[in-house]
Structures are given as C-alpha cells and as structure tokens.
Amino acid sequence: MRARIPFDATTPKRRLGSVLSASERADFAIAMLRDVLQAMAPTELEPTVIATEEPEATVSAPIRVDDRPLDAVVEDAIEERTPVAVVMADLPLIEPESLARLQATAGDVVLAPGRGGGTNAMLVRTDSFSVDYHGASIRDHRRIAGERALEVGEIDSFRLGTDVDEPADLIEVLLHGGPHSVAWLREAGFRIETTAGRPTVTRVPPEST
Ligand SMILES: Nc1nc2c(ncn2[C@@H]2O[C@H](COP(=O)(O)OP(=O)(O)OP(=O)(O)O)[C@@H](O)[C@H]2O)c(=O)[nH]1
Ligand SMILES: C[C@H](OP(=O)(O)O)C(=O)O
Numbered sequence: 001m002r003a004r005i006p007f008d009a010t011t012p013k014r015r016l017g018s019v020l021s022a023s024e025r026a027d028f029a030i031a032m033l034r035d036v037l038q039a040m041a042p043t044e045l046e047p048t049v050i051a052t053e054e055p056e057a058t059v060s061a062p063i064r065v066d067d068r069p070l071d072a073v074v075e076d077a078i079e080e081r082t083p084v085a086v087v088m089a090d091l092p093l094i095e096p097e098s099l100a101r102l103q104a105t106a107g108d109v110v111l112a113p114g115r116g117g118g119t120n121a122m123l124v125r126t127d128s129f130s131v132d133y134h135g136a137s138i139r140d141h142r143r144i145a146g147e148r149a150l151e152v153g154e155i156d157s158f159r160l161g162t163d164v165d166e167p168a169d170l171i172e173v174l175l176h177g178g179p180h181s182v183a184w185l186r187e188a189g190f191r192i193e194t195t196a197g198r199p200t201v202t203r204v205p206p207e208s209t
Contacts, residue, residue: 001044001045001046001083001084001085001103002045002046002048002077002080002081002083002084002085003040003045003046003047003048003084003085003086003087004047004048004050004073004074004077004084004085004086004087005033005036005037005047005048005049005050005061005086005087005088005089006050006070006073006074006086006088006089007029007033007049007050007051007052007055007089008029008051008052008089009026009029009051009052009053009054009055010052010053010067012025012026012029013025013028013029013090013164013165015165015166016028016164016165016166016167018167019167019170019203020188024188026055026056027057027184028181028184028185028188029089029090030055030057030059031092031180031181031183031184032089032090032091032092032164032173032178032180032181033049033059033089034059034060034178034180034181035091035092035094035177035178035179035180035181036087036088036089036091036092036094036178037049037059037060037061038060038178038179038180039094039095039096039098039099039178040061040087040096040099041060041096042096043096043099043100043103044103045085045087045099045103047061047062047087048061048062048063048064049061049062049063049064049089050064050066050073050077051063051064051065051066052065052066052067053065053067070131070133070134071131071132071133074086074131074133075130075131078124078127078129078130078131079127082124082125082126082127083123083124083125084123084124085099085102085103085121085122085123085124086121086122086123086124086131087099087102087120087121088114088118088120088121088163090163090164090165091120091121091159091160091162091163091164092164092173092177092178092180092181092182093158093159093162093172093173093176093177093178094121094159094160094178095159098157098159098160099121101155101157101160102121102123102155102160103123105123105153105154105155106151106153107123107125107150107151107152107153108124108125108126108128108129108145108150108151108152109122109123109124109125109126109129109141109145109150109151109152109153110122110123110125110152110153110154110155111138111141111142111145111152111153111154111155112154112155112157112160112161113138113154113155113156113161114138114161114162114163115161115162115163116163116165117135117136117137117138117139118133118134118136118137118138118163119131119133119137119138119141120160120161120162120163121155121160122141126150128148128150129144129145129148129150130144131144132144158176159176162176164181167201170185170190170201171192171199171200171201173185174186174190174191174192174201175192188203189203189204189205190202190203191203191204
C-alpha cells in the first residue's frame with residue numbers, strides 16, 4: 001500500500017524555535033523523518049516523501065517535491081489512488097506495530113489523532129474523503145467524514161499520537177523515540193532532568209557533553 005509522508009523542508013518545526021536554531025530544526029526534522037521511514041520499512045507500506053523542497057540530506061525513500069500547501073498535496077494523494085496512508089514526518093515514536101494497527105483498523109477513513117488536536121496519520125480507503133489540516137484538524141476530519149456518510153475508524157495510540165511540535169514534546173522523544181531522533185537530541189546536548197518534580201529536558205553546552 002502507498003504511503004505519503006508530507007515534509008516541510010523549507011521552514012520546519014518553527015514552534016521549536018525557542019530551543020533550536022533554524023539549521024538545527026532542519027536537521028532534527030530529517031532525523032525524525034528517518035525514524036518514521038525506519039518504522040515503515042518492515043511494513044507493507046511503500047513511502048514517498050512529499051517535500052516542499054529538495055531536502056539537503058538523503059533519506060531512504062523517494063522524494064517528490066511539491067511546494068503547494070499541505071491540504072493540496074494530501075488531496076492529490078487521495079485522488080491519485082486509494083487506499084493510501086498519510087503519515088506525518090514528525091512522529092519519531094512510531095514503530096512498525098503502530099503502522100500495522102493503522103492498516104488493520106476498519107473504516108472508510110482511519111484517523112490517528114495527535115495531542116493538541118492534529119491528525120498525525122490517516123488511512124484513506126475512499127476518494128470521497130477530503131482533508132482540512134491545521135487548527136484542530138481531527139475535529140474537521142471527523143466532520144468531513146460524517147458529512148459524507150463515511151465510516152470512521154480511530155486509533156488511540158501513544159506512539160502515533162505523539163507528534164513533536166513544542167519543546168515540551170522533546171522529553172517523549174528522549175524517553176520513547178526512535179534511534180535517529182534520540183541520537184540527534186543527545187548529540188545536541190539535550191538531557192532529561194529529574195532533580196525536582198516532573199522530569200524536564202535541559203540542554204547542556206557542547207563542551208560539557
Ligand atoms: N509537503 C508539506 N508538508 C507539510 C506542510 N506543512 C507541514 N508539513 C508537514 O506536516 C507535518 C505536520 O505539520 P507541522 O506539525 O505543522 O510541521 P511544521 O510545519 O514543520 O511545524 P511548525 O513550523 O512548528 O508549524 C510535518 O511533518 C510537516 O513536515 C506543507 O505545507 N507541505
Ligand atoms: C498538520 C497539523 O499538525 P499540527 O499543527 O496539529 O501539529 C495537523 O495535524 O492538522
């Protein structure tokens with residue numbers, strides 16, 4: 001089954017701007033993408049990355065450059081042929097089993113909600129579905145499917161539901177993430193701090209790592 005992985009290669013992960021420079025965000029976004037592709041490798045999903053521009057780094061999947069907005073590129077994927085899986089590139093916790101659940105769940109449309117209201121992954125089995133990302137998109141996708149009398153499946157998954165948008169998400173990566181993302185964060189000096197109360201993430205200067 002085809003899988004499309006939308007990837008903002010132009011201004012990735014702006015919401016991490018308080019802890020990462022622009023070049024670091026680009027590198028970290030690639031590391032997360034590599035974890036998504038590594039999780040996909042043992043499955044029957046066949047990924048193509050739909051990138052806003054050619055990434056500087058290489059990844060283990062074909063890249064199609066399309067600088068149109070997210071909705072347009074995903075609509076194209078649906079119109080091109082169904083079934084199609086759409087998996088976001090900022091899900092470094094996913095494992096092959098998470099993707100197997102996506103494929104094994106019944107429904108004309110299977111949605112994997114993200115924390116904060118996004119739609120981190122979906123499996124679309126009918127071209128009568130359309131998408132409306134950003135701004136609590138899970139609510140919009142449920143509405144669109146309902147309006148078109150489509151059967152909706154949903155996946156309650158910590159690993160599919162954890163997308164990395166904000167600095168507070170980095171602890172989940174350090175604790176549960178894939179090898180590329182964890183290695184990148186640790187190499188950049190990020191550590192888990194457990195001295196007081198709830199664990200947090202700190203960044204130690206390079207000379208002390
Ligand atoms: N091809 C494509 N992918 C996109 C676009 N916008 C976001 N994405 C990807 O969709 C996924 C979820 O989007 P966001 O969480 O908003 O990612 P982002 O835009 O890098 O993050 P912010 O800059 O913080 O909004 C990420 O993997 C992005 O790389 C787009 O316009 N085109
Ligand atoms: C693309 C968008 O990601 P978020 O901005 O919610 O992380 C969404 O899932 O609708």
